[in-house]
Amino acid sequence: MAEAKTRSISFPRYAEYNCAFRYIVEQALDCRYVMPPALTRRTMELGTRYSPDFVCTPFKTILGSMIESLEAGADTLLMTHGLCRLGYYGELAEQILRDLGYQFDFINLSDYDMDKKKEYIRIVRRFNPRVNPARFLAEFMVGLKMVEYLDELTAQYYQNCGFDAMDGAYRRAWQDFLTAMYTAHSRADVENGYRTARRAFQSTRLDKPKRPLRVGIVGEFYTAMDAFSNLEVEQKLADMRVEVHRWMNVTNQFLRYGSGQKNLRVKIRDLCRYDMGPTSTANIWYARECAERGFDGIVHVKSAACTPEIDVMPVLQNISADYKIPVLYLTYDAQTSDVGLMTRLEAFYDMIHMRKKVF
Amino acid sequence: MEHAYLGVDVGSISTKGVIIDKQNHLLASQYIWTQGNPIGAVKELVGLLEGQFDKGAHQIVATGVTGSARKLVGAILGATMVKNEITAHAVGTTTFYPDVRTILEIGGQDSKIILVENGVAVDYAMNTLCAAGTGAFLSSQAKRLGIEVEEIGDYALRSTHPTQIAARCTVFAESDLVHKIQMGHPREDIIAGVCNAVAANYLNNVGKGKKIVSPVVFQGGVSKNKGVVAAFERTLGCEVIVDPNGHLMGAIGAAILARRGGARQAFDFDLVDMDFRTREASCGGCSNHCEIICVYRGDQLIDSWGNRCERGAGAH
Numbered sequence: 001m002a003e004a005k006t007r008s009i010s011f012p013r014y015a016e017y018n019c020a021f022r023y024i025v026e027q028a029l030d031c032r033y034v035m036p037p038a039l040t041r042r043t044m045e046l047g048t049r050y051s052p053d054f055v056c057t058p059f060k061t062i063l064g065s066m067i068e069s070l071e072a073g074a075d076t077l078l079m080t081h082g083l084c085r086l087g088y089y090g091e092l093a094e095q096i097l098r099d100l101g102y103q104f105d106f107i108n109l110s111d112y113d114m115d116k117k118k119e120y121i122r123i124v125r126r127f128n129p130r131v132n133p134a135r136f137l138a139e140f141m142v143g144l145k146m147v148e149y150l151d152e153l154t155a156q157y158y159q160n161c162g163f164d165a166m167d168g169a170y171r172r173a174w175q176d177f178l179t180a181m182y183t184a185h186s187r188a189d190v191e192n193g194y195r196t197a198r199r200a201f202q203s204t205r206l207d208k209p210k211r212p213l214r215v216g217i218v219g220e221f222y223t224a225m226d227a228f229s230n231l232e233v234e235q236k237l238a239d240m241r242v243e244v245h246r247w248m249n250v251t252n253q254f255l256r257y258g259s260g261q262k263n264l265r266v267k268i269r270d271l272c273r274y275d276m277g278p279t280s281t282a283n284i285w286y287a288r289e290c291a292e293r294g295f296d297g298i299v300h301v302k303s304a305a306c307t308p309e310i311d312v313m314p315v316l317q318n319i320s321a322d323y324k325i326p327v328l329y330l331t332y333d334a335q336t337s338d339v340g341l342m343t344r345l346e347a348f349y350d351m352i353h354m355r356k357k358v359f
Numbered sequence: 360m361e362h363a364y365l366g367v368d369v370g371s372i373s374t375k376g377v378i379i380d381k382q383n384h385l386l387a388s389q390y391i392w393t394q395g396n397p398i399g400a401v402k403e404l405v406g407l408l409e410g411q412f413d414k415g416a417h418q419i420v421a422t423g424v425t426g427s428a429r430k431l432v433g434a435i436l437g438a439t440m441v442k443n444e445i446t447a448h449a450v451g452t453t454t455f456y457p458d459v460r461t462i463l464e465i466g467g468q469d470s471k472i473i474l475v476e477n478g479v480a481v482d483y484a485m486n487t488l489c490a491a492g493t494g495a496f497l498s499s500q501a502k503r504l505g506i507e508v509e510e511i512g513d514y515a516l517r518s519t520h521p522t523q524i525a526a527r528c529t530v531f532a533e534s535d536l537v538h539k540i541q542m543g544h545p546r547e548d549i550i551a552g553v554c555n556a557v558a559a560n561y562l563n564n565v566g567k568g569k570k571i572v573s574p575v576v577f578q579g580g581v582s583k584n585k586g587v588v589a590a591f592e593r594t595l596g597c598e599v600i601v602d603p604n605g606h607l608m609g610a611i612g613a614a615i616l617a618r619r620g621g622a623r624q625a626f627d628f629d630l631v632d633m634d635f636r637t638r639e640a641s642c643g644g645c646s647n648h649c650e651i652i653c654v655y656r657g658d659q660l661i662d663s664w665g666n667r668c669e670r671g672a673g674a675h
Binding site for chain 2: 038040041042313326327329343351354355
């Protein structure tokens with residue numbers, strides 16, 4: 001009887017974080033998780049077809065992914081809140097999906113006051129009224145740990161994978177780690193997967209010059225992190241033998257600096273006085289951090305029509321002029337060809353490579 | 360026999376080719392329209408270059424390819440160097456103008472700005488998602504006004520009172536232009552207005568936030584348009600250098616890069632008689648349906664690309 005009532009929950013594809021969503025849903029909430037299929041051209045076709053024209057690209061991606069989740073048997077969709085237009089996206093996506101005739105339950109975090117702890121209990125009860133609070137908390141923390149491990153190893157991966165001297169061993173270790181996270185059922189699985197991957201990373205011989213080219217990635221929260229959406233910009237740069245650094249991830253943005261962004265705001269007060277959106281403060285701070293640490297370039301990644309990130313661009317131009325660091329601005333829409341991106345990245349690489357020899 | 364180097368730049372609108380020697384002298388050069396057929400254009404180009412080239416005195420030992428069709432053409436020509444057009448333009452220009460600080464480039468579909476210090480590019484920008492204010496806009500407006508695109512410059516310079524035309528976006532610029540025509544503005548003034556709009560659009564979009572320092576070199580097909588050159592000089596308040604070979608600079612840069620690169624591969628002109636074709640295969644391995652392009656010489660597959668994972672490797 002209990003089985004029949006168990007929800008099948010899904011959350012749209014978002015970089016590689018779905019392994020942690022799955023873990024939390026299955027282990028902490030004791031519900032079924034429906035893994036949305038990997039993002040493909042079909043996802044984008046679905047999303048673009050049913051989205052308003054001038055909405056930013058992540059909405060199209062998310063909507064397409066939600067449709068694919070529903071097709072895969074999800075009966076409950078979860079949507080996040082947000083500090084930009086993202087805050088309205090849940091409502092909009094729900095309306096579009098209902099108009100398309102899908103039957104589902106929609107849990108939109110924008111409907112809750114996320115500043116109040118009590119609200120979290122209400123949300124959890126809505127997923128599963130019979131949830132055991134002690135077990136929920138313990139397993140939820142394991143899920144967060146998984147996010148931290150994921151972010152730590154992702155950062156390490158993109159900084160080093162371009163210098164792999166062992167014929168793809170680094171990449172294989174990375175993929176094995178992801179597989180371990182996507183199939184983890186317990187805290188031990190998570191810890192073992194993490195430790196195995198770290199060991200594999202450490203034992204892979206790297207052929208890295210003393211002063212490698214270093215590039216910092218800043219940009220909009222979804223597109224900068226999701227490899228499908230940014231046409232694998234990080235992998236492409238890394239494959240040119242570049243150390244790719246990105247501060248922005250769930251760990252840094254929410255788990256460590258969730259309310260601590262005030263510090264970042266103070267650090268950049270000479271550059272801008274207000275928060276201009278969900279990620280602007282962190283992006284401006286990190287861009288300057290890259291410049292001060294002597295990076296060779298900065299890549300700014302955003303989707304078309306992302307207003308907060310457009311506001312960040314003039315500040316980046318000032319940083320670029322003050323510190324003489326080139327900034328490559330990339331704007332993504334629902335395009336599938338990466339030819340134009342390759343042209344720009346190759347030129348960017350040639351430039352920072354030649355300029356390092358001279359300056 | 361002296362060594363020579365072939366450089367080819369296949370753009371969306373035009374196809375350019377040069378053969379240079381070790382001292383960067385042009386031994387042969389050609390500029391033709393691509394007309395939506397890069398393979399045909401390259402075969403024609405190679406045939407025309409062959410006519411100008413003395414095979415007894417020089418031997419082509421390396422080939423560089425650039426432009427938006429560089430991958431396809433590189434496979435066909437057996438290129439030793441395939442480079443993006445931004446690097447090719449920067450290298451070509453800094454070879455001939457070592458003191459240059461700013462390179463403006465407006466081509467058929469794209470436009471870019473390259474900032475140079477001490478002879479190396481230090482920053483660049485390229486138009487994204489929008490081809491506003493490029494050669495394609497100028498040629499479609501020339502067609503609308505019933506003149507040849509080559510004549511635009513002369514018309515523009517005759518104007519004494521250029522019409523104001525919105526510069527933000529090609530679509531808006533076009534409707535503004537139609538409106539001004541119907542209001543009765545003289546043709547010279549409208550054409551001069553279009554040239555000003557191209558320059559203003561370029562500086563507002565691609566050049567945004569970039570410090571433009573003299574000496575400025577302007578190249579790409581649009582640099583042949585005297586009206587746009589005059590508009591840039593007026594707006595920037597400095598001399599704008601247009602090299603007589605400015606439209607070939609990408610091809611020259613590709614040839615120089617081929618010479619600098621170590622790879623050597625003698626080039627024959629016999630590909631004019633060969634049959635090249637491309638085929639698009641759609642991989643069914645997953646719902647991404649990667650479009651894989653296969654290039655054949657006769658019946659032999661010489662290259663393919665577009666595949667994003669190992670599942671598509673057998674699709675062609």
